[in-house]
Amino acid sequence: MSHDKQRHAARAELLRFSTNVVSSYLGNHQTNSSNIPQLIETVYASFTKLNGASGAVSARQSKKAATSVKRSVTPDYLVCLEDGKKLKMLKRHLRTNYGMTPEEYRAKWGLPADYPMVAPNYAAQRSAFAKKIGLGKNRPMAIQ
Structure with a gap:
């Protein structure tokens, strides 16, 4: 698989995880609609950070x-x-x-x-x- 396809697949997976977490959170908590974009960014950034810290260094990162x-x-x-x-x-x-x-x-x-x-x-x-x-x-x- 090419580096771009790997990167796209990884981002799609992180986005799917983020969507699941945010959906679950919003289903159980009342939140002002103006706070939702910040919530999405925070959750996605957390998953991105965790993914980078997992020790799996992609070819793009090792360049x-x-x-x-x-x-x-x-x-x-x-x-x-x-x-x-x-x-x-x-x-x-x-x-x-x-x-x-x-x-x-x-x-x-x-x-x-x-x-x-x-x-x-x-x-x-x-x-x-x-x-x-x-x-x-x-x-x-x-x-x-």
């Missing part, structure tokens, strides 16, 4: 990094440790191509919690633009 961690962050771009691509924003690339969250990516490669998902210069550029157009400031009160 070497495309570059060193030190060299993966430059002012203008980040280098994805999975495939070596140079990107300004890493989060969407990880989700689209590998089905990974930033937390899973950081855990897999042993990165600190503050490892950036956006290139520093790009983040500064976006911040400057947001400030220039007035985002993040309180609006003046309307005259009544």
